[in-house]
Amino acid sequence: MPDMTCPECGGRLVYDPVTGYYSCTSCGLSATRAQLAALREKKRDAAVRERSRQRDYLDWWVSSKKR
Numbered sequence: 001m002p003d004m005t006c007p008e009c010g011g012r013l014v015y016d017p018v019t020g021y022y023s024c025t026s027c028g029l030s031a032t033r034a035q036l037a038a039l040r041e042k043k044r045d046a047a048v049r050e051r052s053r054q055r056d057y058l059d060w061w062v063s064s065k066k067r
Helices: 033-065
Strands: 013-016 021-024
């Protein structure tokens, strides 16, 4: 797994081969590799939506000033 940081807090993830879970040493998040990938994708999608919302607002604001 290339990214060994927690998607929630940025802490270090430690793998437990017995359970098959990664655990965060900082916040205590415990998840499988697939769950971590889903969390990261969800955060990435939210960031893309937020940037789009900000861009739309800026376009609206700039166009309202041209009048």
